[in-house]
Amino acid sequence: MPSILGASTIAEYLEESWNSSPGLAMAIAAIVHVTMIMGLFGLIPMVFIWMERKVAGRIQDRLGPTRVGGRFGWLQGLADGIKLIQKEDLCPKEADPFLFKMAPYITCVAAICGFIVLPFSQGWGSVASDIGLFVLFAILSIEVVGIILAGYSSGSKWSLFGGMREAAQMVSYEIPLAICGLVPIVALGTLNFSEISAVQRGWASNWMLFHDPFTFITFFVYFIVATAGCKRAPFDLAEAESELVGGFHTEYSGMRWSFFFMAEYAAMFLVSGVAVILFLGGWNSGIGFVDSFIDDVVRPSGPSLGIEGFVLGSYIANLIGLKIMLIKASLLVFVQIWVRWTLPRLRIDQVMTTCLKYLIPISCFLFLGSVLWPVVLSTTTGKTTLFDAVPLGDRFQEQVERTNSEPVKPILKKEETKQDKKPAHSNNSAGSQETVSLITE
Amino acid sequence: MEGISLNSFLFVGAILFVSGIVCMATKRNLIGILMGVELVLNGANVNLVAFSRYSSIGIDAKFIALFVIVLAAAEAAVALAIALSFYNNHQTIDVDQADELQG
Amino acid sequence: MTIPQILFYIFALVTCGGAIAVVVSQNVVRMAFWLIVSLGSLSGLFFMAHADFVAGAQLLIYVGGTLVLLVFGVMLTASGAQRQLKMSPADGFLAAGVGTVFLTIIMSTVISVDWDGVSKTLTGEVVSQKIPTGYNKGEEGNTIRRLGLGFLGIRADKDLGAPEDKKISTGYLLPFEIVSIHLLVVLIGASYLARAKRKVAPRTN
């Protein structure tokens, strides 16, 4: 199991400073993280539902929530939540009760799990997986299952229609989504969110958005596809109120109903966060000297917090990064909300046509273009990127060289290797960490 | 990963495998049988991954596991197509009805 | 009981329970649900076995792809109102019996084999049943680079002999490409096969 970077930091801290047992330390770290993620999962929909209401109100030339919690009605979401919890949990007679009850959980779990791999700042993620993007897409793809099950198990034709539409839509849109995700991946050569973000340090010209024309277009395509993947308007045919009453959640009520919405907003945030990290520089500000200041001055400074390399400055730097990240992601979510309340809904066949006839070919074209771009660019200008970024080819070469220079031993022999008389190679994982640091520096 | 032995993984694989077999043998629904097939394949995959972790096969087993997954997807696609075709022809999905080839 | 052990048992239990539930369930959609549960937690097991890419692929392809397809299939083939296809109890008992014997055989085989000995015989290395995992071993399960380079024939986990051998090793790229083409062909074929055939109405004159 890939170690949980953030958790391990806490766990190591506990282990080394408080001399607690490894198991206990890990358990505590896990609990902390779970709490944080669940909190985030609760918080994000609350904020965004409020934001949606306000934005919708403003767009429809009204005020939106104004009362609850103060001046902007910012506690409206909480109030809604309380109301929903209080509602009766209904199960239709025709429904398959077991599946009917389980479906929202699956949806929710999918959304929550997405946060496991999404980092908010340098090292601030539950799992620093090398395949973060991949896992994220994988987890997001589970969501649809819950929706289909919900639609099916409700025993209602509206629900079934909605579920089917949703299934068709999401299965279709997963393809361009994945291909659009591949475009920056191809340019960067990594799936690790931390690395992706680290590469885009410095001025905004380093963002993948401006890496080449293809990534630029890809960002917008991605955003459209992601919006559709979150079944947001104008692609919200699965819950089209005017036709299907409420789509797959027609029969749901109370908390189970709210779970779907929490999952939806969480998914919105997730895809926006992915867009930010892939295209918009992640937790980097986009202003060169600010980034340099944060990373070169703030990060290494301050007293050590007990473990090597973990200083107060890094904590502060990460905090700043978190804020930048949240702001960018929220902006994208705002755009999604904006779009919802300004654009009319498409027909289901138009939705499918858009995906299968336009978005997939376009994304394939973009993918091909981004693959060929470095070749074209290097033959014409001698560079592999338009602006000043770490050249892809160099980093790949470096990886290959490192792999070759690495002592080649089966993983199983790690223990023996450690006891070997070769201290230089005692840590098999040194190489990979080196890469990360090399990129961040 | 202290305390988890290779055998534990293999047991999980065995249970998946046998479940898949029994599933295939008992389900009358063609799609149920397909699920059994998926279970069987996953049982095999567990073994591959486990041996990849616990033996000197190393990364090759993971490659094979990947291929199994991908080909299982292909298999599922074809099988579903067959199921649909079958359904279109027989107006049922019951495999017990598909006995035209009996001796 | 360490944390990984606990996690493993949870995942293993969910996996096996899900699989058995698939067998026991009579409703196809429930079976699909249990299959999702089983395979999803199986990907957790894969994560634990340091095969994160396989686990991700499991999630993406199986849970997100294949099972959605299956549910799709269920819906397209569910005729009438939730008609269930019951199996006869005799079949069930027979299958359960055979399955039990089968499971017993496999389990006993697994137990009876001395994996360390086999490994030692084959490779001269002892399979360590207990490989401690520490914190901060960042890429313990990060196999994506190894896999990617392995596709190109560059192996980090194996000594292929001389350094130049590592470069000329062909890797799994060609099989992978073949599988890709195969997948494409299969999908096209499947879509053709699944296409609803339009029957020409017999002429009446």
Added chain:
Amino acid sequence: MTTGEVLKTLLTIAWLLPLAGFAIEIFAGYWQKNRFSMAAAKMSVICIGMSFIFSLLALIQWGLATDWTALAATEHHGDHAAAVHHEEAGNHAKAHEPHGKEEHANTDHHEKTAHHDKDEHEEKHAVVPSTFSGRFYTLADFGKLKLSLDYYIDSLTLIMFTMVTLIATCIHIFAMGYMSDELTNDYVDHQAHKSDGSHVHRPGRYYQFFAFLSLFCFSMLGLVLAGNIFQVFVFWELVGICSYLLIGFYTERKTANVAANKAFIMNRVGDFGFLIGLMVIWTWFGTFSFTTSELNGHDIPGIFEMVRGNDGAISLTEDGNSMIFRDGEGHALKNEDGSNRTIPYTLLVVAGLGVFGGCIGKSAQFPLQTWLPDAMEGPTPVSALVHSATMVAAGVYLTGRFYPVFTPEVLLTIAYIGCITLFVAATIAVVATDIKRVLAYSTISQLGYMMLAIGISGWVAGLFHLITHAFFKSLMFLCSGSVIHGCHHEQEMPKMGGLLKKMPVTALTMLVGVIAISGLAIPFTIFGMKFAFSGYHSKDAIVATGLAYMRLNPSHIFLFFVPLVTAGITAFYMFRLWFYTFLGRPRDQEMHDHVHESPRIMTVPLLVLALFAAGCAIGGESGFLYKMLIHSEPAGVAEGVEAFAPAMLTLPSHHHIHAVHSEAGIYALIAAVTGMIIAYILYATPLVDPGEIKRQFSGLHHFLVEKWHFDTLYDAMFVKPMHIVASWCSAIDKKLFDSILHGFCAVAVKIARFDRQFDEKIVDGLVETLGDVTFSVGRSLKVLQTGKLRQYIMFIAASVVVLFILAFVLFPSI
């Protein structure tokens, strides 16, 4: 280019041109439009005509190279020879011998110089060789045995070439007219009948005829040019096959087929002897080459040198049983162990007789003469060619060419064979009524003359007669062809008569031929030359040789008298033919009314040939032809041979012959004139009725008409016994072998019956049982194939379980 190369080139071209003509004609004939045009004939004529020109050029080249001095020398020699009577023979012979040696020492091994250009004051010309030999191409190389295409050119070759090509050209031109009725797609063969009695209609084979003629000429020329006996044999057989094709040209006629077969088979009889001779030669001589040839870098002597050495004498061992081989310089050839290489004398005789056997067949000598008259079935131009220049001439030519190998015993045999032949054939010719048959028998008779001449050491006389005879016989055949053409294919003389006025050119040219063959001459010298046609000179030489021979060997008296008498008979029957045909009153008036002179294309060749028939031997022994021929005379002939062991024969030398020449000439002339007068009395005047004579001597007449019962004899000797033997064989076959076979068959049938029982009961039973079992098993197993997917899976799972359990039970240790 040396003379030899020039000659070789010219003659090779002359030789190959007819082949080219043949190839073009036979292939071009596949296109329908070429079949019925004169193109084939023209092509053929052009080829053979060019051949003639090249041959003539070669002759001239040879003459220029020798500065024609050879002829002059012979002239001197003739004077010299005439002086032998004045006791200079010994001197001459002595002067002769060292000379020959010297020449051989001086000149190349491949070249022999003529013996007769060696008078002291002609010394400077003595080095001019008269023989050129060499190799074209090696066909096959079997170790020591080399089969090759050689050439051997001496004056005989040149003369033969010129003669053959000239006559062939005339015949070709004649045939263009004669065969013109073949130029149609619907040729009606009046002598061939279908089963319903109607005439056979067939497409004309004009082009084919000329193609075969060309091939015939090519074969004959190749035979003449050949430098080794094997090559001779090859072309010998080619000549044979060509004669077969041409005699059987009217293949729809049964008689033509029979005649062709007869000619071919009779020739095979002779060739059998030829093959024996070849085997003996190869086994003992180790070479086929006539003269010295090169093998593996060494010169090995040819057959002629090995037998005759340099002086023309056969060198025997002391006991006289074996002959010592010698090389061209007269030294004995040595074996590897140093002893002399020898051949048993008997085998040498056998070799000579064998080769001569071939000549008997080819030249229709007794006892194989019967095929030649039948060969008249072919078109008349073919007969002309066969009887004059090609087929039969080949035998005489080979006898002459191979003369050095013949021992005196063989020569005696040759002489007697010739003697018998000439008489028998002449007597038959007396009673023959078919115009072509008369000519055919006369041919046989004349060939007998030639053989006789060669046999009694009249080498030049024989070949001289060959050349002259070729001319006048071809002339006569063409004349007869013209007559037949004019008489609408009527060949019987009793139906002719009085044709002189109708076809004067033919009659007169025929008369020239008749006079020539009869050997008539004006017995006086006019301007120092005897006025005589060619036949007189050659026949005179033969009779003279016979007289000389008889004087030296009194016991062989027949060898003089028979030819002498036959000369009279010859004159008789030839004039009988002429009188019968051209004089008197027409016996078949209706036919006579339709007779017409042949077109010019046929008469011009007649005139040309008549010219040559009359004048080719002009000058007699001092004439051009004779001198040319004597150039090629083998060494030692001129000197004669003193009583040679073991046959104790004395062969006359030139001097002996010269001594009796005028005497013999008178005898021969008397005989001929007598014959002519008798013929005149019998057939041209009403004084005596030949029919009366025929009645009085009906027995004899019948005997002669039946050709001395040779066919009956052969029928009784060979055909009937063969039939009897064949019937025996058939009986044995039917009674013995068939019964054995039937027995076997019966056994096989019995075995097969048993086998069938076995097959049906046991094998089939097994198979059927197996099939039944399989069927029933399948029937019962059918239940297992339920078509239910789930059950199959259960089967698989259960069987795996069972297998596992079995494995655990059976191999518990593993």
